[in-house]
Amino acid sequence: MSETEQFSSRWGLILATLGMAVGTGNIWRFPRIVATNGGGAFLVSWVVFLFIWSIPLMIVEFSFGKRGRKGTVGSFIAMAGKGSGWMGGWVALCATAIMFYYSVVAGWCLRYFAAAVRGSLTGESSTTFWESYAGSGLAWVTNAIALGLAIGVVWFGVRGIEKVAKVLIPTLFVLVLMLAIRAVTLPGAAAGLEFLFRPDWSALADVRIWLQALTQNAWDTGAGWGLILTFAVYMKSREDIPLNAFLIGFGNNSVSLLAGIMVLCTVFAINPGARSEIVGAGNEGLTFIWMPQLFAEMPGGQFFMIFFFLALSFAALTSLISMVELLTRNLIDAGMRRRKALGVVALLALAFSTPSALSLSFLHNQDWVWGVGLMLSGLLYALAARRFGVERLRREVVNSDGCDLPIGKWWTFIVSVVVPIEAVVLMVWWLWEAKGWDPEHWLDPFRSTSVGTVLAQWAIVLVALLVLNRWLGRRISAARAA
Amino acid sequence: MSASAIVMMVVICGIIWGGFVFFLIRAIRSESKKQASSGTGD
Numbered sequence: 037m038s039e040t041e042q043f044s045s046r047w048g049l050i051l052a053t054l055g056m057a058v059g060t061g062n063i064w065r066f067p068r069i070v071a072t073n074g075g076g077a078f079l080v081s082w083v084v085f086l087f088i089w090s091i092p093l094m095i096v097e098f099s100f101g102k103r104g105r106k107g108t109v110g111s112f113i114a115m116a117g118k119g120s121g122w123m124g125g126w127v128a129l130c131a132t133a134i135m136f137y138y139s140v141v142a143g144w145c146l147r148y149f150a151a152a153v154r155g156s157l158t159g160e161s162s163t164t165f166w167e168s169y170a171g172s173g174l175a176w177v178t179n180a181i182a183l184g185l186a187i188g189v190v191w192f193g194v195r196g197i198e199k200v201a202k203v204l205i206p207t208l209f210v211l212v213l214m215l216a217i218r219a220v221t222l223p224g225a226a227a228g229l230e231f232l233f234r235p236d237w238s239a240l241a242d243v244r245i246w247l248q249a250l251t252q253n254a255w256d257t258g259a260g261w262g263l264i265l266t267f268a269v270y271m272k273s274r275e276d277i278p279l280n281a282f283l284i285g286f287g288n289n290s291v292s293l294l295a296g297i298m299v300l301c302t303v304f305a306i307n308p309g310a311r312s313e314i315v316g317a318g319n320e321g322l323t324f325i326w327m328p329q330l331f332a333e334m335p336g337g338q339f340f341m342i343f344f345f346l347a348l349s350f351a352a353l354t355s356l357i358s359m360v361e362l363l364t365r366n367l368i369d370a371g372m373r374r375r376k377a378l379g380v381v382a383l384l385a386l387a388f389s390t391p392s393a394l395s396l397s398f399l400h401n402q403d404w405v406w407g408v409g410l411m412l413s414g415l416l417y418a419l420a421a422r423r424f425g426v427e428r429l430r431r432e433v434v435n436s437d438g439c440d441l442p443i444g445k446w447w448t449f450i451v452s453v454v455v456p457i458e459a460v461v462l463m464v465w466w467l468w469e470a471k472g473w474d475p476e477h478w479l480d481p482f483r484s485t486s487v488g489t490v491l492a493q494w495a496i497v498l499v500a501l502l503v504l505n506r507w508l509g510r511r512i513s514a515a516r517a518a
Numbered sequence: 519m520s521a522s523a524i525v526m527m528v529v530i531c532g533i534i535w536g537g538f539v540f541f542l543i544r545a546i547r548s549e550s551k552k553q554a555s556s557g558t559g560d
Contacts, residue, residue, distance in 0.1 A: 046549055076526040083533055230519045233527040279545055286538035293534050440548040 041194055042270050048198035049271050050280055050287075055201045055354030056263045057288040058208065060141055061256040063348055064323045066292040067299035071315040073248045074239030075232055081240070081249035086257070086285055089250060089414070089458055092450045093259035094281040095443065096417050099433040101268025102277065107365035108262040110512045111269070115429075116420035121508035122501040123416040127262040128366050129497055130409040132384075134261075135359035137392035137402045139186070139385060142352035143178030144170070148324060149345035157341070159332025166324045176393040183385050186356040187378055190364055194270040197357055204350045209291065211347040216294045218340055219301035228304030231311075232296055247465050250458055255407060257288050260414035263358040266365050274438035282441065299327075306330045320396075323348070360385070371515035401484040405493045408466050412494070415459035418451055426452045 043049040070078050104111025108131075112124030147169065151157035157165060169175060189200050219225055239245050258264060264284075268277075299322070303314050307330060314326045327344060331337035360381055367377035392399040421429055426448045435442045467487045471478040474486060481492035501508075519527075 046545065050545070076523065076530070079526070079530045083530065226519050229527060230523045233523040233530065234520060235522055235526045276545075276548070279541060279548065283538070283541040283545055286534060286541055289534050290538045293531065438552075440544065 042272055043194060043198055043267075046272075046275060046280070048202065049267060049275065050283060051201040051205045052194075052197050052354075052358070053258075053264055053267050053280070053284050054287050055205045055208075056267065056358035057256070057258040057284055057355075058205070058291045058351050059138075059256065059258075059355035060145070060319070060323075060348060060352050061252075062288065062292040063212070063295040063299075063351060064319045066252060066256060067296040068315050068319070068322055069248055069252055070232060070296050071300060071311075073245050074236045074242070076235030077237060077239035078245055078249055079233070080235070081246045082252060082289075085246075085250045085253040085458075086289055088450055088454050090253045090257040090259040090288075091281050091285045092447055092455060093414055093417055094257070094264055094285060095277055095434055095447060096421050096429070096451055097259065097262070097264035098268045098271070098277040098281055099429055100417075100420070101265040102271055102273075102275070103433045104265075105269055106369045106512065107269065107362065108265055109366050109508055110369045110516075111265055112416075112420050113509055113512060116423040118509045119505065120420055120423065121512065122498075122505045123420055124262075124366075125501040125504070125508060126409075126416060126497065127260075127265075127413045128362060129501070130406050130413050131262050131359055132363050133402060133406040133409070135356065135363070136385060136388040137399045138352070138356055138359060139183045139389045140175065140179045140393045140399060142182035142186075142349070142356045143175060143180075143393070144320075144324065145345060145349040145352045146182055147174070147178045148328075149342065149349045152328075152338070152342045152345050155338065157328050159329040162325050162328040162332075165328075166320070170320070170324075171394055171396050173394075176390060179389050179393040180386060182353065182356060183360075183382065183389065185353060186360045187382050187385075189357050190360045190381075191375065191378055193374060194267075194361075197267075197361060200357065201354060204354050208347055208350040208354075211343050211350070212291055212294045212298065215340060215343055215347065216298040216301075218334075218336075219298045219305070222301060222305035222334065224305040224308065225301035227308060228301035229297065231304060232300045247462060250462055251466075252292075254410055254414060254462065256292060257285055258355075258358075259285075260410055260417055262362055262413065263355075266358065266362045269365060272438075276438050276440040277434050278439060278443045279441040302327075302330050302334070306333050369515060370511050371518065397484050401489060404470075404485045405490050408463060408490055409494065411459045411462045411466070415456055415463075418455040418459065421451050 100111045100115050104114035106114060108128040109121050109124035112120045148157060189196050254260065303311050314322060317326055328341060331341035334340060363381050364374065364377045367380060368374055392402055430443060430448055467490065470485060470487045474483060477483050478486050479488040480486050481488040483489060
């Protein structure tokens with residue numbers, strides 16, 4: 037790997053990876069999930085899963101990328117053997133399918149930021165603004181702009197990603213911090229803090245709270261998505277793994293906590309009577325309908341609305357950049373030059389994001405299918421690590437040269453035993469929950485959030501990957517030899 | 519705010535933000551040590 041294909045420093049790697057981890061899920065999902073799952077009790081389980089899901093899997097991802105020096109497909113082959121290309125392929129396809137609708141979400145954030153700056157987004161008009169925009173041709177245009185920005189950054193390689201992350205991530209931290217400080221200084225904000233942190237210990241006996249906390253960790257830290265592995269390909273050979281993983285895990289959850297404080301204090305200070313309606317309005321309802329209404333009633337709200345949508349745009353764009361890089365890296369491994377690979381990524385992304393840009397129902401279907409798919413990705417990481425030897429991975433890669441925080445055997449146990457159990461339990465639980473959402477049509481593959489649509493789309497992808505498994509291995513080997 | 523909520527706030531924020539600052543300082547120290555040792559040719 038040439039010098040220009042490496043992060044220039046540890047801080048470049050950390051900021052780029054933090055940018056990947058901190059996404060819209062930290063800002064729009066976390067506050068809702070805490071508010072509807074027992075507040076303080078949820079936070080306890082959320083902290084527990086940071087240690088027994090997110091950080092251990094981040095360490096696995098870093099070690100695969102650092103040792104394999106290829107994208108997901110090549111690194112899985114390098115770590116778990118020639119027959120394991122399909123596993124890396126699943127991880128790549130899952131993250132890529134998410135990219136195909138995440139670019140739409142990033143476009144929404146950019147559109148709302150622009151509207152907030154121009155003053156065309158007001159509290160009274162927020163519902164009609166959203167309804168006339170979501171799923172329209174303009175949503176496709178903003179999706180294309182978001183993709184263009186992300187592809188433009190990845191065009192300049194890892195140094196381009198690093199330069200952008202060094203500006204956007206510190207700015208994002210400052211923006212979220214400012215918004216949180218503004219929210220806690222609003223009259224009545226203490227009720228929001230009470231709601232967020234009040235420990236309802238009986239909720240800890242509810243298994244759903246724990247499963248929601250695990251899900252939140254699986255979705256918002258980026259562990260198991262393949263994105264950390266992709267950035268780890270560009271880390272220096274004597275770069276630390278464990279301390280970086282802890283720093284990124286805690287940094288990501290720090291932003292989530294700030295976002296929770298910001299949103300719930302704002303809700304309780306401005307419109308406490310509608311709190312159940314607000315937190316139950318879903319990600320889009322909370323962010324694009326309720327938040328503009330709440331900002332409109334806040335002193336200086338116009339400025340804070342601009343900051344809010346700017347922070348959301350930065351969070352979305354830095355995550356989208358990492359998704360673009362993941363697919364690009366895999367295509368480079370298959371023998372393409374970076375710019376040709378990016379051209380292919382641009383065409384694919386524009387084509388496959390179009391249905392999500394034009395239909396919220398399609399976007400929700402993809403969010404459901406591949407969101408649960410990430411749990412299978414986590415399981416595949418653990419299985420691949422077991423094939424390599426988890427203890428061997430700890431000794432030879434994780435605790436190797438440059439390690440600042442040697443990891444004990446507890447990590448071996450968590451990756452070998454705990455993570456696979458968590459992944460299987462989560463997948464089964466989510467599919468079981470979905471069965472209850474629509475008991476009569478739960479197996480119908482054409483329903484937006486049915487079990488059938490998950491199984492059908494997974495089956496198509498898995499069969500295709502297994503059929504192409506040998507070809508994938510040969511393609512990567514041939515490109516490496518060339 | 520109730521006392522139990524305040525205690526929980528201190529504990530959770532302490533773990534998450536305290537942890538972040540702790541690991542950040544540790545990374546900064548470690549990085550400056552590495553820079554110093556590479557600068558002296560060790």
